[in-house]
Amino acid sequence: MTKTTGTALATAPRAACTADADGRITFHLAPPDPAAFPSPRLLLRLRPKKGEPEKTLRTLDLTAGGDGRLSAVLNPLPALPEGRWDLYLLPAPDGERVRLRPGLRDLRVLVDGHLRDRPSPVAVRIPYVTKDGYLALRTWLRDAHAEVTGIDVTDRSTTVRARLHGASLDAGASVRLRLRGGKGVERTAAPRAGADGRDLAFTVDHTDLLPEGRTGDRVWDVFVRAGADAPLIRAGRLLDDVADRKEIFVHPAATAGEFAVRPYYTVDNDLAVEVVRRT
Incomplete structure (x- = not known):
């Protein structure tokens, strides 16, 4: 993994996110430059173990809302495999991915999550900020x-x-x-x-x-x-x-x-x- 530079972090686009009680997470981004991002999508990458290639990716469509922002919805199903997921803005299907910084994270509904009984399998998702300042998603998926x-x-x-x-x-x-x-x-x-x-x-x-x-x-x-x-x-x-x-x-x-x-x-x-x- 390459070391993050201050310039790269400062210029990376931001994504806000909101979690709901059903496990759904909605991401919001300001519209990127259409010349640089002609058909943007949101990419989730399961972080591989050290020395192993990446194997699991999830791509989400971005749609324009009435406020001008782009939004992508990560639905509860299918459940994400357990691990840590890095988030990127994908400019085009074959374009070079750009890692996302965190915007506002509205996780209020998760605070009392232990009060709601969960069926099997138990699927958990928590957006968080990595040590180097980027947006990521921590997931667990267990039978019980x-x-x-x-x-x-x-x-x-x-x-x-x-x-x-x-x-x-x-x-x-x-x-x-x-x-x-x-x-x-x-x-x-x-x-x-x-x-x-x-x-x-x-x-x-x-x-x-x-x-x-x-x-x-x-x-x-x-x-x-x-x-x-x-x-x-x-x-x-x-x-x-x-x-x-x-x-x-x-x-x-x-x-x-x-x-x-x-x-x-x-x-x-x-x-x-x-x-x-x-x-």
Whole structure:
């Protein structure tokens, strides 16, 4: 990826966007120079993994509105694959794409998104601004999801409250904390179910997460198994307007002997618990 220059960022066109409760996002742009953009369209590009070519593109038509602006609508269906999408203005089918800067982002309807129950598959879209100042879209697409609604950390344990979307608790339900890189090592907690089988809470003792022999740091990823034979559902916090919460929502660490135990959100906004030796 080439390094962004100040000139390129300053001259890039802007796009405003508005999200609605159904997952629809409308983009608005000022009309570009018709000589440079004879048939403009909006291009969404799924950012590939490092070293891999781009594979997934989505192109949207731009139409002129009564206010003179161009608009493009990203409808809820078909759902976008999970990942990060960069946005470009495409001057013509074979023209060189131009990356878009953010205008006004109206995401008010997303703030209370965790209050609306989602069917399976759970599809989430959040417009955000990249570190280098461009407009992008963060998406998640999962068969089911456990939305974290609260975390309480005490000296001895951590309690997590969550609500299932796209699934309900059944007989044999459990919470699984899987050791990252641990080849199947896990700890199990019993969920306390709410009245409708979708709210749940669980508590894990910090001593259960410490390394055997009291050596080495470790990370536990949190999952919910809705029934005895049900697939694992990742726990996290996706249903609001925050695309990257790892450095924003920071929970306190508890002391457990020589270690500090702290729940945190990963770069994908999934819930994990880290256990690190105190310095």
